[in-house]
Amino acid sequence: MSRVFKLKSSDNETFEVEEAAALLSETIKSSSSTEITVPNVKAEILGKVVEWCNKHAESEDTKDQLIKEWDAEFVSVDQHVLFKLITAADYLQIKELVDQLTQRVGDMIKAKTLKTVEMTYPTFNVEREVQEELKSLGF
Amino acid sequence: MGASLSNLTEGANGSGLGPGLGDIPENCVACVFMYLTPPEICNLARLNRAFRGAASSDAVWESKLPPNYHGLLDLLPPERYQNLSKKDIFALLSRPVPYDDANKVLWLDRVTGRVCMSISAKAMAITGIEDRRYWNWIPTEESRFHVVAYLQQIWWYEVDGVVKFPFPADIYTLSFRLHIGRFAKRLGRRVCNFEHTHGWDIKPVRFELWTPDGQQASYECCLDQIEHDDAYGSHKRGCWVDYKVGEFIVTDADPVTEVRFSMKQIDCTHSKGGLCVDSVFIIPSNLKERKRKGVLK
Numbered sequence: 001m002s003r004v005f006k007l008k009s010s011d012n013e014t015f016e017v018e019e020a021a022a023l024l025s026e027t028i029k030s031s032s033s034t035e036i037t038v039p040n041v042k043a044e045i046l047g048k049v050v051e052w053c054n055k056h057a058e059s060e061d062t063k064d065q066l067i068k069e070w071d072a073e074f075v076s077v078d079q080h081v082l083f084k085l086i087t088a089a090d091y092l093q094i095k096e097l098v099d100q101l102t103q104r105v106g107d108m109i110k111a112k113t114l115k116t117v118e119m120t121y122p123t124f125n126v127e128r129e130v131q132e133e134l135k136s137l138g139f
Numbered sequence: 140m141g142a143s144l145s146n147l148t149e150g151a152n153g154s155g156l157g158p159g160l161g162d163i164p165e166n167c168v169a170c171v172f173m174y175l176t177p178p179e180i181c182n183l184a185r186l187n188r189a190f191r192g193a194a195s196s197d198a199v200w201e202s203k204l205p206p207n208y209h210g211l212l213d214l215l216p217p218e219r220y221q222n223l224s225k226k227d228i229f230a231l232l233s234r235p236v237p238y239d240d241a242n243k244v245l246w247l248d249r250v251t252g253r254v255c256m257s258i259s260a261k262a263m264a265i266t267g268i269e270d271r272r273y274w275n276w277i278p279t280e281e282s283r284f285h286v287v288a289y290l291q292q293i294w295w296y297e298v299d300g301v302v303k304f305p306f307p308a309d310i311y312t313l314s315f316r317l318h319i320g321r322f323a324k325r326l327g328r329r330v331c332n333f334e335h336t337h338g339w340d341i342k343p344v345r346f347e348l349w350t351p352d353g354q355q356a357s358y359e360c361c362l363d364q365i366e367h368d369d370a371y372g373s374h375k376r377g378c379w380v381d382y383k384v385g386e387f388i389v390t391d392a393d394p395v396t397e398v399r400f401s402m403k404q405i406d407c408t409h410s411k412g413g414l415c416v417d418s419v420f421i422i423p424s425n426l427k428e429r430k431r432k433g434v435l436k
Contacts (some may be wrong), residue, residue, distance in 0.1 A: 086167050
């Protein structure tokens with residue numbers, strides 16, 4: 001008999017989640033209660049996290065092409081929603097969701113910064129560096 | 140740069156648009172950094188405390204180092220790398236690390252973390268190198284190794300070398316760095332001297348590489364082609380040219396890779412000369428490709 005968990009958002013909305021989906025969260029897994037309040041996460045965001053968990057609980061093979069497409073759609077949200085989702089997924093410790101969301105952020109950063117990346121290491125003269133290295137080794 | 144990135148990082152206290160990247164937990168920022176290159180990470184580290192913290196995270200930098208980086212550290216005296224964070228280890232290895240009596244140098248490419256290597260002519264077996272009628276060593280700042288081998292004249296031209304190293308799994312390109320003619324500084328200007336340059340247009344030179352596991356590549360070309368119009372010929376003279384020999388593959392299964400390489404022109408019916416041999420480069424193939432296309436500097 002599978003347990004049902006109740007997740008409560010910061011604005012007092014409750015989501016019922018089946019055990020298989022709920023246990024994707026390490027936080028829920030290690031909780032002693034089946035009622036968990038998620039602070040600072042509103043219903044809109046918590047609902048999406050629950051949606052992700054439900055989707056991933058029902059598909060056994062996460063390498064399936066269809067679920068990959070679904071995941072890609074899922075993370076294609078406005079950046080502010082994205083950041084809120086990351087905070088929620090991190091609190092709930094859903095590793096795979098955090099990975100997908102942060103990868104999306106990485107892609108967005110690359111797309112914005114490709115023309116403006118600067119090395120913060122000071123530029124150096126290779127020949128001189130090698131010379132110094134050799135000296136420090138006693139050559 | 141600041142203008143385009145700051146709207147990613149403005150917090151709730153800023154423009155009221157909602158949480159920014161700076162509001163998400165530091166460990167999540169570290170996750171983001173797993174997907175970025177070292178230069179991108181260092182650039183973002185300046186933005187705020189969470190970024191700075193994540194940008195120093197050992198987990199992030201360990202993922203940028205090659206899997207066998209401990210083997211690379213073994214080339215250095217332990218006091219150089221003891222107690223260093225993974226970020227500092229990356230910085231250390233991304234500067235040229237000399238080994239084998241400083242006849243070889245290796246470094247990590249700063250963007251991809253892949254291993255690159257340069258092998259001096261001093262580490263190679265050059266036929267006739269001890270005879271000053273044929274070869275001379277010329278000190279120069281134009282070489283990482285501060286010296287190049289200059290050929291005046293010889294009939295049997297052969298340069299051989301070997302490297303045994305735990306290269307991380309990758310596809311590597313091996314090339315010879317050569318300079319037709321001799322060069323010097325006169326009154327602050329670089330001048331080239333082709334008085335000994337001859338014979339390279341008669342028959343091609345053969346470059347070759349091979350590994351004990353059966354990989355082999357070769358390339359033949361005439362180094363100097365004066366029959367062609369001057370523009371083509373002069374393009375190759377008087378500057379350092381990388382002659383690509385070919386590629387070899389290292390798989391995860393190889394603890395140590397051995398690569399032998401050579402450059403030969405042993406047709407003794409004609410002599411050849413007027414050539415500088417600096418080094419052999421071993422660079423991951425995609426890296427070489429990206430540099431060539433001007434994507435990377």
